[in-house]
Amino acid sequence: MTALEAYREEARRWLAANAPSDVSVREPHDVSIFHNLSHDAEKAVLDKLRDWQRAKFDAGYAAIAWPVELGGAGLTTEHADAFRAEEAARVDLTRHELFSVTLNLIAPTIRLFGSDALKDLLFPGMHSGEQLACQLFSEPGAGSDLAAVGTRGVREGDDWVLNGQKVWTSGAQFAQWGQAIVRTDPTAGKHAGLTTFLVxxxxxxxxxxxxxxxxxxxxxxxxxxxxxxIPDAYRMGEPGQGWTVTRTTLGFERANASNKAGVGGSFEQLLELAHRTGSLGHRDVRRRLAEVHLSERAAEVSLRREQRDRDSGLPPGASGSMRKLQWVARLGVVSELARDLLGTDLITDNGRPGTYGWTAHLLGAPGYRIAGGTDQIQRNIVAERHLGLPSDPKQVTASNGGHEEKKA
Known part of the structure; x- marks a missing residue:
């Protein structure tokens, strides 16, 4: 038995003894994409996830491939992949964006750009679930055009004073920290006058x-x-480097946005619907089911590659944009097939489980064409960073002399 196999076996035994049986609050036929929970119900989900995260942290399974000095176990990404696979097979985790944002977006950004003092303050608390963080990015006047934020930061000695408004912030009511992009030099170019802080x-x-x-x-x-x-110690990167820091976080977001774990409308749920409606005898239904299945498997392989890069401390590339575009397309295929299988049962709440509930998927799927950056932004990123095509001429301005990247 190799060392990795022994580690996997050890993790399997630990999960068998410690995995909670009540982490998930989803009903078996819940195919919704976004949470539809009251404040108290959402807090209950987070409390369960925090308890599970703490248990993993205490056992050395929370930040497996992170360095020991940052609260990790100091092992390889192969060890992290092995534990994730065993955990997914034994724990029915309810997804919550605040945990995903904290662990998969903001924590690796702090690792790349945070000062030693900021790392000491937030690690290992983020890994243990004690410290959760949201994104203070979008504003009423700056959605996809994130470099146009109007929130101001003025330096006063060793402090910064922030004024402005953020919107569409998921999980802010439960977060201990927020990563904010702020305009600190209104005289500089659009991208050059930004700074990122932990608030x-x-x-x-x-x-x-x-x-x-x-x-x-x-x-x-x-x-x-x-x-x-807030003190200057809460700044990430140098003053004026905020666009670079934020782009890095958004790169992690694009990769994480196409992680389907805990999101309704899976292949298994779609297959169960085809069984229940007696539609598996139709060749077209089988073909479309096969497309969904193959797309999910390919996405899992790509996701693991990106997780390895993130665990190794590497900045994200354009592959996250490609995966997000593919995932959005897959969500649409799932919705369309569910609609065809259900017919009028989709719009009639007849009390039968797994029928009318699919409306939550159809209504939620289009939201991911915007979340994490619009489809148009993702295509620009793929074109420019992966294919090497020139920048969109409409996004070149005299003020910065270059590419005016929006929420990318």
């Missing part, structure tokens, strides 16, 4: 207002920053 969400002047969705959920928030004073 304590309980700091004086931070106000979080929940946005109630038409579905009833309250995951999204507005965040108002009024004379919020």
């Amino acid at each position: 304590p969400m309980d700091a004086p002047g931070v106000e979080v207002r929940q946005i109630k969705q038409m579905s009833g959920g309250t995951s999204f928030n507005e965040v108002f920053l009024t004379d919020v004073r």
